[in-house]
Amino acid sequence: MEPQEKKGFFRGLFDKISGSEPVGTPPEKTGQEPAPASSQEPIEKPGFFERLKSGLKKTKDGLVGRIDALVLGKKTIDADTLEELEEILITSDIGVKTTVELIRTLEQRLGRNELKDGEALRGALKDEILSRLSAHHQPLDIRSHALFVLLVIGVNGVGKTTTIGKLASRFTADGSKVLLAAADTFRAAAAEQLTVWGNRSGVDVIRHKEGADPSAVVFDACKAAVARNVDVLIIDTAGRLHTKVNLMEEMKKICRVINREIPGAPHETLLVLDAATGQNAISQARLFKESAGVTGVALTKLDGTAKGGIVVAVSHEFSLPIRYIGVGEAIEDLRDFDPQEFTDALFQS
Ligand SMILES: Nc1nc2c(ncn2[C@@H]2O[C@H](COP(=O)(O)OP(=O)(O)O)[C@@H](O)[C@H]2O)c(=O)[nH]1
Numbered sequence: 270m271e272p273q274e275k276k277g278f279f280r281g282l283f284d285k286i287s288g289s290e291p292v293g294t295p296p297e298k299t300g301q302e303p304a305p306a307s308s309q310e311p312i313e314k315p316g317f318f319e320r321l322k323s324g325l326k327k328t329k330d331g332l333v334g335r336i337d338a339l340v341l342g343k344k345t346i347d348a349d350t351l352e353e354l355e356e357i358l359i360t361s362d363i364g365v366k367t368t369v370e371l372i373r374t375l376e377q378r379l380g381r382n383e384l385k386d387g388e389a390l391r392g393a394l395k396d397e398i399l400s401r402l403s404a405h406h407q408p409l410d411i412r413s414h415a416l417f418v419l420l421v422i423g424v425n426g427v428g429k430t431t432t433i434g435k436l437a438s439r440f441t442a443d444g445s446k447v448l449l450a451a452a453d454t455f456r457a458a459a460a461e462q463l464t465v466w467g468n469r470s471g472v473d474v475i476r477h478k479e480g481a482d483p484s485a486v487v488f489d490a491c492k493a494a495v496a497r498n499v500d501v502l503i504i505d506t507a508g509r510l511h512t513k514v515n516l517m518e519e520m521k522k523i524c525r526v527i528n529r530e531i532p533g534a535p536h537e538t539l540l541v542l543d544a545a546t547g548q549n550a551i552s553q554a555r556l557f558k559e560s561a562g563v564t565g566v567a568l569t570k571l572d573g574t575a576k577g578g579i580v581v582a583v584s585h586e587f588s589l590p591i592r593y594i595g596v597g598e599a600i601e602d603l604r605d606f607d608p609q610e611f612t613d614a615l616f617q618s
């Protein structure tokens with residue numbers, strides 16, 4: 270059942286070559302800078318893109334660094350070059366299926382004399398990756414429903430609760446009234462962790478005692494969301510049960526309860542995946558997509574891994590939009606996924 274797992278052969282190498290740039294702290298005010306035009310407008314921090322680049326540094330070094338070593342200065346491109354490129358892509362977790370497709374497209378372009386040198390090949394690869402990421406790109410629009418229900422699923426430890434905490438804080442800052450549901454009832458600490466995040470942004474959390482039925486929490490949370498005129502209800506779930514079948518049955522039951530209380534909901538079933546787990550994340554995407562009706566993905570912990578190619582694999586092989594990426598622990602490190610910005614950050618030197 271499980272696909273053959275490719276281990277990261279170059280992992281050690283990646284780790285060795287990846288240094289650590291200081292994360293983009295905003296420059297200090299000099300007193301000479303003009304005040305922002307309007308406090309209503311989001312202020313794009315100067316270090317925002319740099320911070321993304323630094324969060325993706327390991328993937329950049331591993332993937333693009335190796336591509337550059339292969340193509341830079343090459344005056345001609347031949348089948349051997351593409352074969353070497355294929356190996357780099359596969360060992361960078363871009364996925365076998367996507368890699369084969371990318372190489373086939375590049376072979377066609379080579380046949381049409383479009384890839385004159387290394388520079389052209391590098392540009393063509395970036396374009397092809399960008400077009401695949403863009404094909405499924407669809408940012409999450411929580412304003413599409415008066416009460417938007419966001420169900421967050423994924424295995425234990427991938428970053429569900431942290432992602433929910435960051436989203437709650439962002440949505441609140443954008444003026445939405447948020448309610449959180451602690452449907453991970455396995456450990457009291459899980460509800461506690463969510464409550465800490467809730468308190469930070471002044472958001473209420475619906476929780477029951479440890480060991481309670483998650484569907485009962487969800488039922489109460491839906492009732493409360495309607496009664497309190499909430500804009501966004503975010504539901505945290507547990508990622509572990511004795512078997513995968515149990516876990517999927519639990520998810521289905523939760524969905525049924527939500528849909529009965531709020532017809533048409535959940536409006537988004539967001540699967541959280543830990544990028545650092547590479548091919549395991551791919552297996553999880555397959556399992557949850559088949560059984561739990563995933564509609565979007567958040568990929569966390571890209572900052573700690575060279576396996577960032579997985580963004581391409583997950584989106585392309587499962588036709589799923591990547592809604593968010595996590596490139597660090599801070600609230601601003603949970604980013605809206607933007608294919609152009611992402612490929613620029615990877616390929617820009
Ligand atoms: N470096 C890094 N750590 C993250 C990111 N997202 C989550 N984490 C960490 O991953 C760990 C597990 O997160 P948690 O939200 O408890 O996972 P859950 O079991 O799925 O709810 C925590 O220590 C988080 O701080 C990220 O984007 N980057």
Ligand SMILES: [Mg+2]
Binds near residue numbers: 429430431453
């Ligand atoms: Mg959790």
